[in-house]
Amino acid sequence: MSIPISRHMADMNPSLIREIFKAAQKEGMISFTAGSPSAEEFPAAELAELAGDVFARQAVLALSYGVTEGYEPLRRWVIDDLTREGIAGSGDDTIVISGGQQALDFTAKCLIDEGDAVIVEAPTFLNALNTFRTYGARLVGVPMDGSGMDMDALEQALRTEARVKFIYTIPNFQNPMGVTLSAERRRRLYELAEQYDVMILEDDPYGKLRYSGQSVPAVKTLDNSRRVIYTSSFSKIIAPGIRVAYLCAPKELVSKMVVAKQCVDVHTNMICQVLVYEYLTHYDLEEHIRLCCAHYRVKRDAMLDAAGRYFPKGVEVTRPEGGLFLWATLPEGYSGRALHERTVAAGVAAVPGAPFFADNCPNDRGFRMNFSVPSAAQIEEGMKRMGACLREFIDA
């Protein structure tokens, strides 16, 4: 039969990014396409030791159905951590989820009616755009600069767009740009959300990976009128394959999200929840993060330094204080997609940035470069190749 695909899914197609990732796996290719931490930083030995113990002492717990809100000791750990950062409230506002992506899905599911608008950073995380699209949201992009979302453009969007449900922001070391929303703009963002009575989805997977500069309090710390959904994850600081993350939001919204989660995956897998909890209680996460940051800092500096040496004038590069990415912008009139074809032929791949932009603000001049996964030697050689391509591309 001809499959009657639902209206919201009919236009959704496999991401172009998948093709780019495939190209990046060719032999001899130096890839700056990753969106993950380095496998070298995974606490594999520690988890191996704990896994045997979990199955020996807590097999029934780790293998049985769990509660939808999350494994209670892990949930309590998260609440304590969020409380230290001024984020968590009463405790019944926090749940464990199956990866940070689920916070985006639940927020969309519980807030969006068809035709509602969501304001997003331009550019932003591609999978967020797609998730909001599957619920029939209109996406309104607001331009970014080196300090995050442009607040005047945000106000303009809030004033002119009908039915805005929430503003989606990645405030720390944003994906894909690597920039951080300044403290001043966070306050302005929150005031604007209050003024226009919209919610804020604050997606913070990278916040603990800071290599320089001062940390900025989460937007959620300002949340007196209870309009912020805050989410973070263990994916970037422990490992992404475990799919364990968490969110903190106004409790009446969280109770709807719990119902949504029952209908979506019942609960987050117990083995990984128990393993993560055991890791958190037996090892020093802060020390582990310090080590990760030390290694990533070196790689970030190497990539920035190489950009300075190899990239032609006219190609702008962000200077992230943390996270996994930096972002390069070509001069007016040049296409990141066209550049990508050339760099791949020259043996280096980044992610062309056009898919990261909402439809109202198309932009093909940027590309994303990951520095957490490649080695220092790969960064040096890859940036050299990239620089040669750029010079040839721009001078041509």
Next chain:
Amino acid sequence: MSIPISRHMADMNPSLIREIFKAAQKEGMISFTAGSPSAEEFPAAELAELAGDVFARQAVLALSYGVTEGYEPLRRWVIDDLTREGIAGSGDDTIVISGGQQALDFTAKCLIDEGDAVIVEAPTFLNALNTFRTYGARLVGVPMDGSGMDMDALEQALRTEARVKFIYTIPNFQNPMGVTLSAERRRRLYELAEQYDVMILEDDPYGKLRYSGQSVPAVKTLDNSRRVIYTSSFSKIIAPGIRVAYLCAPKELVSKMVVAKQCVDVHTNMICQVLVYEYLTHYDLEEHIRLCCAHYRVKRDAMLDAAGRYFPKGVEVTRPEGGLFLWATLPEGYSGRALHERTVAAGVAAVPGAPFFADNCPNDRGFRMNFSVPSAAQIEEGMKRMGACLREFIDA
């Protein structure tokens, strides 16, 4: 602020079943409320042994991001298994998912437009009803008897209901009734689906847990016109806490489901996928299932035998050939909910069946009893208490 909950989620509330499960945890209570396999059957020692090895030899694989379609060796194992049962087709029609619930969510997400109808068995799995509701589906219940869904009533529903998108069936040892859809009815079901050009969602988590009688080929084996979504799970035959299941569907639908999964949870957690695969290749799943079946058969027989001895005439009980549940029906005019209050006071809990019925066919006369989790002694004592309550309740 007042949280602007989306229309589809506004009426969704935490399941009543949660209260029932809470009541069932009181000290001294004998609980027949479970929906899970017995923890005694979990292959915990085997998984413990494998877990150490997985982290020692395959840590990077188990901790990294995986592909959305599932860990390829596990996906291949599933395809081979489904092929042996006459279910799988080309291979690109099968993906690994994060528990069977996700098949229901993805089917609804990819097929349902607001106001579409879904035909469901009455009674059926409560979480399925709720999942379909979150996409704005109208639910049309079709009565069940000892051989599954009533096919004349199904035809009537297909003839009279507008915009039916799919029929949802649990053909083997159905939740909550324990009954199996006969081979003849499976053929009729498929013919009716063809005649009215609707799809079928075949949910088969219990199929491998057969204790007596002959197995019946899946509806999916009849799927010449490519309209069946088949899903099964490792939850009931290995362990539910791992959240690893799979589905097989027409490939253009599967490709939409992959996009949906990218937006929902990116991929199923890798540790459990690798662990399950290692278990499947290092141990004999068939032998493990034979042992589970031997144990559950004894418990099923004990519960049926006790029902014969303790339950008053007029209370009908199904005789499941497998699975986890049997279903009891009170005489006309009696309420399962009212009975539940009495049995809980008497120290035994089952699940009152009213929430398992779609709104168009309310029915409060049934209750579900699980026999896989309680011990033989608990079954005997619990059924004795239940029988005493029933006699008092019905004679009163």
